[in-house]
Amino acid sequence: MDRAQIDSEHLVARYLSGRLDPSEEAAFDVYCQHHPEIYSEIEASLWLREGLCALHHRGELTQLVSRPTRHYRPWALAAAVAGCAFLVVWIGRLVWSDRHDLIPSTPLLASSPTALSSRANVRLPVTAPYSLMRSRDTAPESAIALPASPAAVEVRVLPSQFDPAARYRITLQSEVTGGAASSVADLAAGPDRYVVVYIDSAQLRPGDYRLVLAPSAGNAAPGHAETFFLRVK
Amino acid sequence: MTGLRLQLARAAGDYELASDLLQDAIVTALQKFRSGELTSRTHLDGYVYRIALNHLRNYRRKDKTAVSDHEAVDTLEDNVRSSLSEDLASAQCARLARELLNEIDSSRDRSLLVRFYLEEESKETLCSEFGLTDAHFNRVIHRARERFRELLKRRGLGRGDFLSITIILLVAEGIARL
Numbered sequence: 001m002d003r004a005q006i007d008s009e010h011l012v013a014r015y016l017s018g019r020l021d022p023s024e025e026a027a028f029d030v031y032c033q034h035h036p037e038i039y040s041e042i043e044a045s046l047w048l049r050e051g052l053c054a055l056h057h058r059g060e061l062t063q064l065v066s067r068p069t070r071h072y073r074p075w076a077l078a079a080a081v082a083g084c085a086f087l088v089v090w091i092g093r094l095v096w097s098d099r100h101d102l103i104p105s106t107p108l109l110a111s112s113p114t115a116l117s118s119r120a121n122v123r124l125p126v127t128a129p130y131s132l133m134r135s136r137d138t139a140p141e142s143a144i145a146l147p148a149s150p151a152a153v154e155v156r157v158l159p160s161q162f163d164p165a166a167r168y169r170i171t172l173q174s175e176v177t178g179g180a181a182s183s184v185a186d187l188a189a190g191p192d193r194y195v196v197v198y199i200d201s202a203q204l205r206p207g208d209y210r211l212v213l214a215p216s217a218g219n220a221a222p223g224h225a226e227t228f229f230l231r232v233k
Numbered sequence: 234m235t236g237l238r239l240q241l242a243r244a245a246g247d248y249e250l251a252s253d254l255l256q257d258a259i260v261t262a263l264q265k266f267r268s269g270e271l272t273s274r275t276h277l278d279g280y281v282y283r284i285a286l287n288h289l290r291n292y293r294r295k296d297k298t299a300v301s302d303h304e305a306v307d308t309l310e311d312n313v314r315s316s317l318s319e320d321l322a323s324a325q326c327a328r329l330a331r332e333l334l335n336e337i338d339s340s341r342d343r344s345l346l347v348r349f350y351l352e353e354e355s356k357e358t359l360c361s362e363f364g365l366t367d368a369h370f371n372r373v374i375h376r377a378r379e380r381f382r383e384l385l386k387r388r389g390l391g392r393g394d395f396l397s398i399t400i401i402l403l404v405a406e407g408i409a410r411l
Contacts, residue, residue, distance in 0.1 A: 008371055010349075010356060017353040018290050029283065036279040042286070044382045045350070046236030051330025052351040053243065054323045061351075064334045065343045 001027045012038070012045050108182035108203045109172055113152035116200045124152040124200070131194070132211065132228040133158035141229040150202040156194040157213050160226060164189065167216040170197045175229075176207035185216045204232050235322045237285050244292035258284035329384045333377060342373045349374060 006012065006028075014020050015028050032038050055061040110116050113126050130142050132155060144153060157170065167188060173181035189195045195213065209232060214225035242251035262280040265271045271280055337343045341363060348354045360370050 007375065010371075010374060013350060013353075013374075016286075016290070019353070019355065032283060033279060039279060039282050041382075042282075043236045044378070044385055046240050047326050047385060048330060048333075048378075048381050049350050050236050050239045050243075050323060051326035051328075051333075052347055054327035055330055055334075056351065058327065060327075060331065061347065064331060065347055066340060067343075069338060069340045 001031045006031070006038070012042055016042065016045055016049070106200055106203075107184070108200055109170065109184045110152075110198050110200075111184050111187055111196075113154075113198050116152045116198055124150055126152045126154050126198070127201070129154040129156050129196075130230075131156045131158065132230075134160055134226060134228075141231065143231045143233055144204070145233050146204060146206065147201050150200070152198040153201050153204070154196065154198055155211070155230075156196050157211070157226075157228065158194050159189060159213060162189060162193045168195050169214050169216045170195065171212045171214070172199065172230075173210050173212075174205070174207060175210055176205070187216070206232050208232075236326070237282065237289065239323055239326065241285060241289045241292070244289050254288045255281075255285050258288070325388070329381065329388065332384055333381050336380065337377065342377070345370070345373055346377050 001011075011020065011024070011028055015025065020028060032042075052061065055064065106116055113124055116124050127147055130144055130153065132142050144155075147153070159166075159168065167186050169183055169185040170187060171181045171183035173179070184197060187195050187197065209230040211228045211230055212225050213228070238251055238255060241254060242248040244251075258281045261284060262271065262277050265280065266277050271277050334343050334346075337346070345359055345363060345365075348359060349356070356367070356370055359365070360367065363370075365373075
């Protein structure tokens with residue numbers, strides 16, 4: 001007699017219920033003498049029988065046994081997977097859009113503060129103007145202090161040569177990151193001769209920027225491109 | 234040894250009688266130990282257990298001559314006079330058995346387990362009735378048995394508890410009576 005036989009022939013249960021024939025019983029007794037660890041298994045079987053007995057006499061057993069079979073439902077699993085996938089996509093989209101709030105879809109430069117309105121259509125306040133002009137004595141450079149809250153930074157650029165009919169393009173590019181330049185075209189000089197442009201302060205980062213004032217394409221603006229430097233602080 | 238004691242009490246129909254039978258088994262074993270017929274503690278435990286098991290099986294054989302298996306389950310309970318500690322132990326067994334049955338999804342497997350362990354129907358009868366192969370039957374019973382043993386272990390009812398502690402207590406109880 002060995003372990004495999006005891007398991008496959010359910011000898012413990014049969015021994016306890018007196019269903020072993022005399023030779024099997026004698027062999028099992030001998031096995032028990034040499035393998036006392038079997039007693040814990042016998043004891044476990046007795047506990048199980050005792051538990052079932054107790055449930056039977058409490059009137060619980062029938063209900064426990066006849067409870068309907070719990071069927072495995074593949075569609076439920078599929079629905080759960082689909083739900084999880086939807087949740088992941090939805091959360092991902094939220095995170096993505098949250099991150100991309102740092103790079104708004106509004107332009108960096110615009111010809112009017114209205115065009116720089118935030119996503120929530122909140123009109124940005126306009127800062128005090130910064131004027132850029134070429135001078136013989138000073139470098140064409142201006143410092144811009146970043147406002148504490150988002151605002152439209154008004155920059156006024158004075159062309160060296162004035163023509164009231166001319167149209168200009170202003171291009172702004174970071175000297176630090178060297179990223180894509182933003183530009184706005186078809187700008188006209190005002191009666192005071194300045195060409196005005198507005199910069200979204202939320203998109204500005206501390207550092208140096210290059211601002212180029214040039215004639216708009218297709219317009220016969222006088223002169224050539226003029227470069228100014230902005231130091232954002 | 235609690236399970237054996239409970240089942241012996243059910244079979245004998247009397248908790249006190251079951252305790253006496255266990256004590257007799259212990260005394261006999263101790264005598265054999267002193268006379269050198271039993272040489273180790275492990276053999277002592279096993280011997281006590283085997284004698285008690287024989288008592289249980291004798292009682293159950295006797296019952297079966299009068300009633301059928303299914304009726305025997307009812308008869309065992311009706312006659313037993315139990316103590317508080319036995320009631321608690323029985324309640325613990327019931328809780329574990331309930332937990333086991335709740336974990337088995339198939340009503341057929343639950344029925345199989347009950348009819349095999351409680352109503353003591355044979356494997357051949359059950360396989361024929363449920364249309365199962367030997368291997369399938371073995372799998373169901375094996376899984377249930379192993380799971381039940383896990384539940385027992387989880388409740389701190391490991392193998393060591395079955396024999397040693399109870400025997401020490403019973404021996405102490407026996408000495409006190411002398």
